[in-house]
Amino acid sequence: MAGTDKTRGVPEGADFGQGPAVILVAPQLGENIGACARAMLNCGLIEMRLVAPRDGWPNPKATAMASGADVVLERAQVFETTAEATADLDYVLATTARPRDMVKAVLTPRAAAAECRSRIAGGGRPGILFGGERSGLVNEDVVLSDAVVQVPLNPSFSSLNLAQAVLLMGYEWFQSGSDTPAVAVPGSDSPATVEQREFFFTRFEAALEESGFLFPPELAPTIKRNLRNLFNRAGLTDQEVRTLHGVVKSLRGR
């Protein structure tokens, strides 16, 4: 399963090296490391660092759970301590759900992503620490960091598993660089012109007039306006306008 395609998931010309390093500190289960790799690649992050993985490295269980994100696992570097794993970085974030008895800036994932973007743009090398499954990061890891990241979640039920924490951080990283519009209308079909819409409405209203729907006459303008409004809200395509012409004609029995 591993290694069949070492570049799968990495688009031609992609410069994913320019993301923050994801540093898993004392991870336990290989499955979770694999799930983290998948979440990272989902978000265009490929630099994974492992601090003292309990079950050694490489770990075939990680590969099985990575769902094809082999490129991340194969590049993963292993270190003995968090200090070594972050030695070449110049900005370190520590993800932790628990408030610490420590004066430290606390960022949301969104703010943390923006901070990483601007540091990378300025030539910096940021990284994000994630604690192991059992106890998360220890104070020594947090102290080493520049700031803490906390995910705003249900305060009564905020515990995330490792891969989900990586996913949320990676998601915000990807969103902070994405120019995806908030709303898009896909399809090869082109929107109808106002002229096409109006021509349909004219025909439609004539059919309604003929069938007696626009009654009493004093209400006709309101009925027409409401029907136009309804169809215009849908953002009709030209193909849909043609279909609607057919519908009216057919219902009238012609």
Added chain:
Amino acid sequence: MAGTDKTRGVPEGADFGQGPAVILVAPQLGENIGACARAMLNCGLIEMRLVAPRDGWPNPKATAMASGADVVLERAQVFETTAEATADLDYVLATTARPRDMVKAVLTPRAAAAECRSRIAGGGRPGILFGGERSGLVNEDVVLSDAVVQVPLNPSFSSLNLAQAVLLMGYEWFQSGSDTPAVAVPGSDSPATVEQREFFFTRFEAALEESGFLFPPELAPTIKRNLRNLFNRAGLTDQEVRTLHGVVKSLRGR
């Protein structure tokens, strides 16, 4: 493990009923349903609906994976079809990674969360559809929805597992909690429920069948789907649905 504390994770006085319903369509593994419940409660969402879960319901494997989110599983409702599961909702989003041959607005999770907030503030009842592990949502589910949600991710490696998709949508829901303005719903008219919409479509299609529009028969499913899609995009109100019933009846000359 299950049921020891039925209110764990729900803060005193919390009104989590006011979130969008999370509808899992044809989910397969109980473990994944449990992981979804955990992700939902992380994000303050407690209304889960299941459409035809493959392994029946309740499912002890779901409880084992829910990590204490029992309150979500215990309230979960089971339905046979997506239409039944959404009948009382008035705004339905379909999460899908695949572009469909269908003209439909596409929202990011962030925009979708804002839309749900606005609708709930206006008294609406939104829900979000998630497809099963194997093949995701089918076209019939997507056509039933008002809009599609796509998560902007690495285009070469965008596949998320079920619980991660739920987590990202829930995360944006939770983040949107603070600064989303209430929507202005003009007039006293309220959005039609899916049940009202579906009832109209049934009548409409029967009239089209009778008038010979659904010809040739092999094209009928596509024609019906496109018409449903067009009207669902408009976000029909209940008054408009009544008007459309009248339009069809009148055009048929009855």
